[in-house]
Amino acid sequence: MTDAALPLFGEAGRPDVPGVDESFATAHRVRLDGHSWVEHVPGWFTGADSLFDELLGGGAWEQRRRWMYGEMVVEPRLTVQYDDLATAPVLLQQAAQALSSHYGVTYDHLWVNLYRDHRDSTGWHGDGASTRRRECVVPVLSLGASRRFLVRPTGGGPSSTFRPLAGDLLVMGGRCQSDFRHCVPKQVSPTGPRISVNFAASSQGRAD
Ligand SMILES: O=C(O)CCC(=O)C(=O)O
Numbered sequence: 001m002t003d004a005a006l007p008l009f010g011e012a013g014r015p016d017v018p019g020v021d022e023s024f025a026t027a028h029r030v031r032l033d034g035h036s037w038v039e040h041v042p043g044w045f046t047g048a049d050s051l052f053d054e055l056l057g058g059g060a061w062e063q064r065r066r067w068m069y070g071e072m073v074v075e076p077r078l079t080v081q082y083d084d085l086a087t088a089p090v091l092l093q094q095a096a097q098a099l100s101s102h103y104g105v106t107y108d109h110l111w112v113n114l115y116r117d118h119r120d121s122t123g124w125h126g127d128g129a130s131t132r133r134r135e136c137v138v139p140v141l142s143l144g145a146s147r148r149f150l151v152r153p154t155g156g157g158p159s160s161t162f163r164p165l166a167g168d169l170l171v172m173g174g175r176c177q178s179d180f181r182h183c184v185p186k187q188v189s190p191t192g193p194r195i196s197v198n199f200a201a202s203s204q205g206r207a208d
């Protein structure tokens with residue numbers, strides 16, 4: 001292993017020790033069109049199971065509601081938001097720093113979603129207030145059970161399917177938040193809990 005491939009923190013070669021691959025060596029970028037892309041970084045976070053346990057047990061999980069089609073609906077998942085990165089679990093602060101230096105965007109807050117089982121989901125959406133710039137880079141870290149993550153054009157059309165495993169990073173880039181929608185659909189076959197960590201940047205919340 002070269003120096004560049006060493007994890008930023010944690011111990012090299014110890015998959016149970018939490019750490020990120022700051023070289024992003026496994027990254028591959030899928031172009032959605034001329035302006036937008038999704039990058040998949042398999043195994044970016046090692047020791048994903050211990051981070052999952054820490055977040056599951058430590059989060060002040062909140063049940064959110066939102067307006068959908070003129071109706072207030074209960075979101076079929078739980079969320080905890082850290083508006084100030086300094087109050088987030090240390091491993092997430094370190095992950096945010098690694099993402100900031102790699103993508104050149106300062107991730108200064110984040111939210112964490114808990115999909116309790118296969119019936120929890122998030123519908124088609126763009127990330128709205130946190131992504132008002134024309135081009136944004138939005139990293140999402142997956143932990144726990146693997147669920148499908150779909151992306152399709154805002155005006156409709158075929159979707160691209162990603163299947164992030166625990167420890168994988170998916171990064172939506174370019175005009176993904178305006179020209180595309182993403183979702184995590186419910187699934188028929190039973191599965192255990194999944195957690196996703198969404199890294200956000202105040203700079204991207206201001207229109208350019
Ligand atoms: O859980 C995921 O992978 C995505 C969650 C998401 O898109 C969001 O919370 O805005």
Ligand SMILES: [Fe+2]
Binds near residue numbers: 126127182
């Ligand atoms: Fe989203």
